[in-house]
Amino acid sequence: MPGLTIGDPLPNLQVQTTHGPIKLHDYVGNSFTIIFSHPGDFTPVCTTELGAMAAYSEKFSELGVKLLGLSADDVESHKAWIKDIEAYCNGCKVTYPIAADPDRRIIKELNMVDPDEKDSSGNQVPSRALHIVGPDKRIKLSFLYPASTGRNMEEVVRVVESLQRAANHKIATPANWKKGEAVVISPSVSNEEANRMFPQGYKTTDLPSKKGYLRFTNVE
């Protein structure tokens, strides 16, 4: 199936949400933005996910990250369902907008259709897709999870922390990295440049190839 993938521009769609109409590029503005779809309102995993996202929304706000939910249900359904979400998550508040896509136009353009799932009327519904969009309005990273598998907010926070550091420094984050752990210097940076860019120093791992490409440092 054709669809949006990393590096692609976010289509600048006009969408109806629980916070009124928004244009996607205006909403993103200069922030990293998380756009996440769910199969349907008043369904079990979705309730736990949007509750978890509400519980993490302060954390995302601290990181300067905006949130936007999305499903094929309408705005009135979303508003009624939010009462269930907030009751489930013990007083957390759904402060982020949830977009409505009854025509399935947005979920198609954003590669969020789940081909294996239909609603009770036989219409297509979204997968548990999650795109992280950069301030340049391009897709930086995507999760495409099926209806069976709720997402993991800790992993979403982890990758945001990685993307933000990589946007500010010529570094990348190694496998299983968590905030506070060492990062690696990009291969495009020579050792001479690394000495200037990283006055805190760096450590090169000694490997059989002796190519000296695995250089660890620390950045905030």
Place this chain on the structure above:
Amino acid sequence: MPGLTIGDPLPNLQVQTTHGPIKLHDYVGNSFTIIFSHPGDFTPVCTTELGAMAAYSEKFSELGVKLLGLSADDVESHKAWIKDIEAYCNGCKVTYPIAADPDRRIIKELNMVDPDEKDSSGNQVPSRALHIVGPDKRIKLSFLYPASTGRNMEEVVRVVESLQRAANHKIATPANWKKGEAVVISPSVSNEEANRMFPQGYKTTDLPSKKGYLRFTNVE
């Protein structure tokens, strides 16, 4: 960019690997299979990721899951690089095959091209894509991460544990779920069916809508 997404069939390509030629469908057989690409051999994040995958390979083997790495480098490069990977990860062994795609044919068909990255010759390289393929040879779940962000093996294990339970029971796993925690019963299952299917019992969360859709149980 057009590309493979969840629900799509895995193309049955013939690929060259460090373990000899394989056909993708034969390799998958009746197992869940993880196909993961990396931007390039002898680069920093990739070395940590393939080392982490080697360290987790026994865990994946216990889960009955096969692994297949992939980049645009050739087999000889992969074989030389494995010495670095194994040195980095303190004696772990790269027992899984790594496929070679110097023509960039496979990464295009598997939606693994990173539009923002080129090698030193200006050729396309893969992103950090990871597809989990089911025994039915279809894509069940995908991660599309950029070069800057190493993947998280704990999250990969978590979603495999979810997919396998959902394949065996009419359940799904809630947000942030980990093995051993309660799961939710699928909305397609009536309460009467749930009583038969889950003799261990289940608990319905009381929500303002009184729709009774959030039912937790436990499965192995």
